[in-house]
Amino acid sequence: MxxxxxxxxxxxxxxxxxxxxxxxxxxxxxxxxxxxxxxxxxxxxxxxxxxxxxxxxxxxxxxxxxxxxxxMKPADLKQENAELKAKISELEAKNLSTDESLISLYEMMMGV
Incomplete structure (x- = not known):
């Protein structure tokens, strides 16, 4: 308290x-x-x-x-927003990389 x-x-x-x-x-x-x-x-x-x-x-x-x-200062919303946007971009890039890897693996398995 x-x-x-x-x-x-x-x-x-x-x-x-x-x-x-x-x-x-x-x-x-x-x-x-x-x-x-x-x-x-x-x-x-x-x-x-x-x-x-x-x-x-x-x-x-x-x-x-x-x-x-x-x-006990209030949150810096501009800073938090910038950090969240950077994290989203990072996750999107990882997701794209995972998708490309899955496609390559599928093509290898199918002999494409």
Whole structure:
């Protein structure tokens, strides 16, 4: 389970949101399987933790260092599309090669 922890300049926790599932972060917008938050102001972290955090507590530097936001970027769809097209081309070429081999084998067997 992930926790989104928003905190102020003195590291005082303003809010905690429990998050499950796949999480993506784009600037001040956070999206996950069951919801999203847009327009987050100030500092926030997303950590993987079962520990209890509540508003008013202080978040320590060691907890802030565990922030996972940088690993939760949305997928680059243009890059994924290019990779998929390359894979399709590769598979089509293999399929054509297999077809040609089968035809050659058939011709050999039939004495053509």
């Amino acid at each position: 992930y926790k989104l922890i928003q905190y102020n300049d003195s590291n005082k926790i303003l809010q905690v949101v429990d998050i499950e599932g796949v999480v993506t972060v784009q600037g001040d917008y956070v999206e996950w399987s069951q919801g999203s938050i847009d327009g987050l102001k100030g500092s926030f972290i997303i950590i993987e933790s079962e520990d209890e955090f509540k508003a008013g507590d202080t978040v320590g530097d060691s907890t802030i260092a565990k922030d996972l936001k940088g690993t």
